[in-house]
Amino acid sequence: MTNLAIAANGLRKSYGDKLVLDGVDLAIPEGTIFSLLGPNGAGKTTAVKILSTLMSPDPASGDIRVGGHDLATDPQAVRAAIGVTGQFSAVDNLITGEENMLLMSDLHRLSKREGRHAATELLERFDLTDAAKKPASTYSGGMRRRLDLAMTLVGNPRIIFLDEPTTGLDPRSRHNMWQIIRKLVSDGATVFLTTQYLEEADELADRIAVLNDGKIAAEGTAEQLKRLIPGGHVRLCFTDPAKYQGAALTLRDATRDDEALALQIPSDGSQRALRSILDRLDSADIDADTLTVHTPDLDDVFFALTGGAGVPNQAMEAVR
Amino acid sequence: MSTLSLAVHDSSTMLRRNLLHARRYPSLTLNLLLTPIMLLLLFVYILGDVMGSGIGDGGGGRSEYIRYLVPGLLLMTIGSTVIGTAVSVANDMNEGIIARFRTMAIHRGSVLVGHVVGSVLQSVMSVVLVGAVAVAIGFRSRDAGVLQWLAAFGLLVLFATALTWIAVGMGLISPNAEAASNNAMPLILLPLLSSAFVPVHAMPGWFQPIAEYQPFTPAIETLRGLLLGSEIGHNGWLAVVWCLGLAVLGYVWSASKFNRDPK
Numbered sequence: 052m053t054n055l056a057i058a059a060n061g062l063r064k065s066y067g068d069k070l071v072l073d074g075v076d077l078a079i080p081e082g083t084i085f086s087l088l089g090p091n092g093a094g095k096t097t098a099v100k101i102l103s104t105l106m107s108p109d110p111a112s113g114d115i116r117v118g119g120h121d122l123a124t125d126p127q128a129v130r131a132a133i134g135v136t137g138q139f140s141a142v143d144n145l146i147t148g149e150e151n152m153l154l155m156s157d158l159h160r161l162s163k164r165e166g167r168h169a170a171t172e173l174l175e176r177f178d179l180t181d182a183a184k185k186p187a188s189t190y191s192g193g194m195r196r197r198l199d200l201a202m203t204l205v206g207n208p209r210i211i212f213l214d215e216p217t218t219g220l221d222p223r224s225r226h227n228m229w230q231i232i233r234k235l236v237s238d239g240a241t242v243f244l245t246t247q248y249l250e251e252a253d254e255l256a257d258r259i260a261v262l263n264d265g266k267i268a269a270e271g272t273a274e275q276l277k278r279l280i281p282g283g284h285v286r287l288c289f290t291d292p293a294k295y296q297g298a299a300l301t302l303r304d305a306t307r308d309d310e311a312l313a314l315q316i317p318s319d320g321s322q323r324a325l326r327s328i329l330d331r332l333d334s335a336d337i338d339a340d341t342l343t344v345h346t347p348d349l350d351d352v353f354f355a356l357t358g359g360a361g362v363p364n365q366a367m368e369a370v371r
Numbered sequence: 372m373s374t375l376s377l378a379v380h381d382s383s384t385m386l387r388r389n390l391l392h393a394r395r396y397p398s399l400t401l402n403l404l405l406t407p408i409m410l411l412l413l414f415v416y417i418l419g420d421v422m423g424s425g426i427g428d429g430g431g432g433r434s435e436y437i438r439y440l441v442p443g444l445l446l447m448t449i450g451s452t453v454i455g456t457a458v459s460v461a462n463d464m465n466e467g468i469i470a471r472f473r474t475m476a477i478h479r480g481s482v483l484v485g486h487v488v489g490s491v492l493q494s495v496m497s498v499v500l501v502g503a504v505a506v507a508i509g510f511r512s513r514d515a516g517v518l519q520w521l522a523a524f525g526l527l528v529l530f531a532t533a534l535t536w537i538a539v540g541m542g543l544i545s546p547n548a549e550a551a552s553n554n555a556m557p558l559i560l561l562p563l564l565s566s567a568f569v570p571v572h573a574m575p576g577w578f579q580p581i582a583e584y585q586p587f588t589p590a591i592e593t594l595r596g597l598l599l600g601s602e603i604g605h606n607g608w609l610a611v612v613w614c615l616g617l618a619v620l621g622y623v624w625s626a627s628k629f630n631r632d633p634k
Binding site: 107133140141154159 | 384387388391392395396466468470471474475476477
């Protein structure tokens with residue numbers, strides 16, 4: 052078995068009588084990306100805060116080890132192994148980007164030369180060289196997030212916590228961030244990522260855990276999670292109620308959605324399945340206004356597991 | 372590296388950060404300097420004649436009053452400067468960077484020590500500036516040798532350290548800068564109830580014990596004795612005990628507030 056970067060047994064935390072984490076178990080192998088997924092208020096940030104020594108777990112929690120060190124007895128050793136980029140930017144806004152970087156290298160006790168070198172290199176890698184001499188307070192959201200991560204990487208932490216690293220970023224910045232995260236892992240780091248974007252977890256994570264109401268509702272690879280819920284379907288939409296009624300009578304195996312004038316036919320979305328549906332539609336002379344293919348994605352898993360109302364439609368791929 | 376050298380290394384890093392802040396944004400420090408300088412000018416040029424004839428051997432007038440007033444105002448300058456400390460600590464605690472520091476393998480107390488040392492340095496600079504204004508308008512020491520000056524300097528630093536630790540605690544319990552500035556207000560009001568402006572024996576009888584034994588009066592009387600050769604008496608050790616007591620209290624209070632789990 053490979054070494055675990057993070058191992059937690061029965062992680063618990065409550066604020067007063069409000070239970071936030073109710074016995075979370077984690078086993079994250081070194082060199083992987085683990086994503087903790089959950090709706091707002093599920094306890095993701097609390098989990099990060101505890102694992103990064105910012106907050107103490109409830110005494111009832113079991114053994115928690117980060118980077119091989121016990122969280123309770125040797126927090127300084129844990130801190131030496133980790134880097135954290137929190138949900139709210141952890142940069143010093145009053146000083147420049149470069150000064151922020153040098154502050155980090157001083158705190159990692161790098162020599163002046165090493166510190167300058169690390170600062171210059173990271174600022175360049177995160178495309179901040181031009182802004183290096185400007186106060187961090189003047190940075191845009193994306194730049195501040197990049198500076199934040201660059202600061203986290205000074206001292207080459209082996210385990211990196213990223214708490215919603217792309218929340219509030221535009222699509223381009225988000226994709227940049229994804230590339231950066233992939234690069235970190237290819238360099239051997241372990242990444243613990245929380246996100247509310249299912250696409251992000253799907254894109255990046257080796258393993259995903261869905262946190263709901265303080266408990267892990269499901270855990271596995273993206274593929275394993277998608278298999279947890281019913282398969283995909285083809286959805287036919289009509290504008291004419293008469294046509295809709297006709298089609299519904301012909302296609303007996305379809306699920307009816309009378310309000311939306313839509314029919315759902317179970318399908319795995321393969322070309323063969325699609326052709327047979329199209330053949331049936333042609334032979335019955337049914338002319339649907341739109342036809343969309345819906346394959347299960349993490350959104351479905353997420354909504355199914357976290358008890359959200361209804362399955363959203365936005366992830367569908369239009370065929371016609 | 373040993374624990375101590377780590378602590379020194381990290382604290383000096385934090386100090387550099389705080390001094391950088393102070394240098395980039397000097398307006399807070401300069402604003403706080405205005406109060407003691409305005410009071411100095413007000414009491415000397417507007418009220419000086421009356422105040423002067425009312426104190427001491429009487430009839431000294433304005434020049435006598437400058438001499439009486441300056442030691443108290445120098446200590447008031449420290450009280451005023453540390454309000455800035457409370458405000459900047461409260462501001463700092465709301466910054467994400469503090470959470471980052473807590474997750475790093477650095478000396479835990481270095482964040483606070485950086486604030487304290489930075490604030491003491493600022494206090495000393497402020498005292499020097501106010502002192503320069505005092506000298507410019509006619510303040511002169513009397514019978515003060517090198518030893519007395521050194522002792523005076525030591526007293527100012529000790530007093531600044533004590534008030535700073537208290538101010539850091541006040542900053543830590545304040546949710547924002549406004550609250551911090553309100554919470555730290557007593558530090559600039561206390562000198563008004565001390566022997567800074569008028570002698571304690573000129574105050575109502577019931578109030579005299581309060582004025583005499585609050586932290587500012589013994590420190591002011593000691594500074595007066597050192598710079599002007601007046602009687603120090605029991606004020607010397609009383610000032611030192613107050614300073615050490617406040618410093619230790621402030622330190623323990625701040626450390627316990629800083630080490631609790633953040634919300």
